[in-house]
Amino acid sequence: MSFKEITKILDESDAKLVVLLCHHNADPDAICSAYAFANLLKYLRPKAEVEIGAAQGISRLSRHLLKYLPIEVETQPNVEKADAIVLLDTNTIQQLNNLAEKVKTSKAPIIVIDHHAAHPETEQLAKLCITNEEASSTCEIVYNFFKEMDIKANENEAKALFLGITFDTRHFILANSSTLKTIAELIDAGVNAHETLPLLSLPIDFSERVARLKACRRAKLFKIGEWIIALSHVSAYQASAARAIIDIGAHVAAVAGQKNENIEISLRCTREFHEKTGIHLGKDIAKPLGEYLHGMGGGHCLSPNSLIILKNGEIKPLRDVKIGDKVASCNLTTLENSNSICTQRFRNGSYEEVLVIKTSYNFEIKASPDHRFFMLSNLDIVEKRAPELKVGDYVMGVEKLSVEGSPQRLPRVIDVYKAGLTKGHHIKNVRVPMLLTPEVARFLGYFVGDGSVYNHDVVELKEERKEVAEYYASLGESLFNCSAVISRVPKKSCWRTRFYSSVLGTFFERCKPMILELICKSEDNVVLEFLRGLTDAEGTVDPHGVSIATSDKNLMLQVQLLLLRLGVHGTLTKKHKQNYKEQCAISITGIDLSRFVEIINFRAADKRRKVKHIALKVKKIKTIPVKETALARIISETNSKHVNLRRTMHFAGRFLSLNDWMKTKLYVENQTLRRQVDGLFRFRWLKIRSINKEKNVNVMEDITTTEGNYITSGVVVHNSTAAGVNGVGDIETGLKYCLRLLKQKLVNQ
Incomplete structure (x- = not known):
């Protein structure tokens, strides 16, 4: 070409x-x-x-x-x-x-x-x-x-x-x-x-730049064997300063900061140091250092079962993420979705208790007491350790997951073509798709929700509404070149659609275990059609919105993340028992219901009417947890003219809404403020609903990423490039004991 x-x-x-x-x-x-x-x-x-x-x-x-x-x-x-x-x-x-x-x-x-x-x-x-x-x-x-x-x-x-x-x-x-x-x-x-x-490279904030330079100037260097240890102190940006010291050549950096009687120490190390020495900064250094300072220290760790979204759309438990994998993350400088490379892995079995944190939409994170989350302080994104979080606080979550899916090939079933005739249908006439197209994805979505295979040669779908049954019968006939037979199920108010073919039976049996994996790795248009099919099969309309329910919790957890790829947040809940099986449901309400109606919706006309009626009543207000006082401060810092905030903008309840923000003069005239606030609206700020302690039964794990964070269960969490310590004492005492611990570990090897 x-x-x-x-x-x-x-x-x-x-x-x-x-x-x-x-x-x-x-x-x-x-x-x-x-x-x-x-x-x-x-x-x-x-x-x-x-x-x-x-x-x-x-x-x-x-x-x-x-x-x-x-x-x-x-x-x-x-x-x-x-x-x-x-x-x-x-x-x-x-x-x-x-x-x-x-x-x-x-x-x-x-x-x-x-x-x-x-x-x-x-x-x-x-x-x-x-x-x-x-x-x-x-x-x-x-x-x-x-x-x-x-x-x-x-x-x-x-x-x-x-x-x-x-x-x-x-x-x-x-x-x-x-x-x-x-x-x-x-x-x-x-x-x-x-x-x-x-x-x-986007310019670093002036105050952060100064902190980095001060930390480098104040650094004291120690050589232990082949390793260079750097100790320093600054009043803010300790983590950034420690990264800077690592970047210019140290193998380990410890940067302390004093706030009244409290001391904070951020530790970083190179990948080479961790791999050759086996020293885990969180478990081996930060934990005993935190105890010495009558505080707490350790590495950032999560449950190994935490679901991680990869760049290609694949969803993996944290324990299966490998070095070199590209994971979904956020660029906290540009305030945009990003992808970063996993460069290190950590395991820590020393935690007796973990914190179970539940947020809006029932996103659940099981974290070590040292793990850090991102919150808003005025208009700045700050890090907070898990024990510092309170019910009612807001943590950083994604508004929409951004992944790079690709076309997926479906399993081949050439060998069954030799089977001869099945139920009077010529096998050679049956067509099995090779690629996972949006149309195939929709049929598979319905099949996952309400489909089955009998005797290896009958593919069956069930549906209450005849119009929907006819739609999927027609879709199946066009996809597979196999006639569909629709009949009413005796003594039940539903319709049954059957395709008689051993080829299709084998195809669906082989597809079933890998459908979710293939869908996750596909492009967003394929994900959309899969969710439409699943919604047609298992979706219902209730007084507040839409509910998608099955007895398969693992399926629902992954569907919750697939919905995020379309910018729809669903709340994971338990539903009443049906046929002695407890159901797991995803409930879509509020502003997300409007998004659902716009891009997913139902095939059934009556459901479309009902959900549209409910969505029209929804207040489409998107907010960020920023109060009037925070905006007043930033306006004064950017040298803007005096503005009466109460006259120029409105707050939805306690917080600033996107609609009102875009109508103000500040949005047009103050470009600095506009960029900062617009960036914050690109994320969903999740309210903490509960925090509980739980006995730990797993070896906790974490990863290091090139962006310094990653996304798990819709929440943006800090990675484990280092360990942090909070305690009581002075800088000199804390850094001396830190150096002593490092010497002991290195000498005893």
């Missing part, structure tokens, strides 16, 4: 307006490749108008880069008027979010350029797909277009391509020889690597 094929399509359509689209929350690779590609088009088609658009805006890091590159990105591009549409760094239409439907209905030819394989649905819509999975980034593909057309990139174009490649290769960690050659050529084209690379 070459650039000349693109120009051929543009010539055929006589394209006067070409719209370049990037995925939602567009990253540097997306916007930089779009910018360079737009300029290349302008060189070759000077009369054409080229517009760059991004669904729901661009990432904070991308916005930062716009200060240094002349890139204009439209949040509402003219898709309807486009003569040609080019998707860059976007391999599936679903990544376009609110622009997806406009693209689907557009008559303009669609061209896809990406370093990931295009989704089958996207391939069907596109006139041309140029994908190269060997390329490090979309920017690298675009650079090759420049070379193909024998056009030399100017300084800004080269800088943009350099930044996009650097970002997607994680500063060349994932680069191959071809990528490094491209980087060398871009430097030859005028890119100053020393000046350009720092642009991919």
Whole structure:
């Protein structure tokens, strides 16, 4: 595939307006490749108008880069008027979010350029797909277009391509020889690597920067064997300061801070130190140090059964997460969803008790007393240890999970085609899907909820409403090329749909154990259809909203996390016993019910009417736990003119609501305040409902991630890059005893 094929399509359509689209929350690779590609088009088609658009805006890091590159990105591009549409760094239409439907209905030819394989649905819509999975980034593909057309990139174009490649290769960690050659050529084209690379780092807050520098200046160094130990102290940002000391060369860093009579010590170590010595900073150093200081210390640990969401959508218990796995996390600097790499694992069996913390939506976290959570203090995100949390506090949770699913292959059943005839149907006529498409996912969702296989050759679905039974019968016939038989179940007010085929029976038997795994690793449009099918099978409407219930608790736990991928929060509850089995249910109410009605909903007309009626009564108010006094403080710090908060904005109950915030003059006029508050609205702040102690029966576990946090059960939690200590005493005493413990451990090895 070459650039000349693109120009051929543009010539055929006589394209006067070409719209370049990037995925939602567009990253540097997306916007930089779009910018360079737009300029290349302008060189070759000077009369054409080229517009760059991004669904729901661009990432904070991308916005930062716009200060240094002349890139204009439209949040509402003219898709309807486009003569040609080019998707860059976007391999599936679903990544376009609110622009997806406009693209689907557009008559303009669609061209896809990406370093990931295009989704089958996207391939069907596109006139041309140029994908190269060997390329490090979309920017690298675009650079090759420049070379193909024998056009030399100017300084800004080269800088943009350099930044996009650097970002997607994680500063060349994932680069191959071809990528490094491209980087060398871009430097030859005028890119100053020393000046350009720092642009991919967002500036550190001034006070945090000062704390880091003070800690480095005050550091006292000790050499024990082959290890360098650094001790220091600052009044704030101890954890950040300890990381900085590790970054500049220490193997272990302990940074203390004094608050009245209380002392806090943050410890960090390198992966090499932990692996070679086997010393666990939490168990071996922080715990005895906390006891010595009449306080508490240890590493951050959670139950090994805590569910962790990986970048590819897979859901794993914490005990199964491996070094190198990419887990869902948050960038606390940009206040956006992110993914980070697991770099270390920790196990600690010394805890006699754990804290069981339940939040809104019945998210449950079993944590060691030393584990840290993220909360709001005024408008700042702060860390708090589990014992410092109180019922009624709000901790940081995700508004919507962001993962990168991919097309999934279904199990093959070729061997059963030799079985001959089954129930009078010719087996060779039956069609078994190879890929998990949205349509197949919907049927599987219903099958998981209310389906079964009898005698290996009958696939059966049950349904109360005939219209729904007919819909899934028709869907099954179109998917499998197998006739469906609908009949009324004797003595029961429900309908039975049967497909007679040993091929389908075998297919569903093989699929059943792996359905959830395949769905989790799929793209969001597949997840959506699976949830629609499951909702049709097991969903009911009650006076307050929607309930999805089964007797399989593990299924419901994973469905709760799948709903988060669509931005829907459901509360996990127990339901009345049915047929002597206690049911586990997910209840969707409030603002989430409106979201449910908008994107999932029911197939049954009566259920749709009922739930719509309930949703219309819901107050669609999204709030963050920020009070009026906090906003007054930040306004004075940003040197804004005096503002009467009571006249300019309203508070939903105790807290600031998104709707009222967006209507205020402050939202328009105070950009600093707007960025800070908007970032906080990107998360769901979860109210703590209960905190209980429980006897620990497991070896607690934790991981280190490159972002310093990860997501478990919808809650953003601190990782275990280090250990923390809180106690009573002075800095000198605490650091001396810390050094003594380290010496004892290292000498006794």
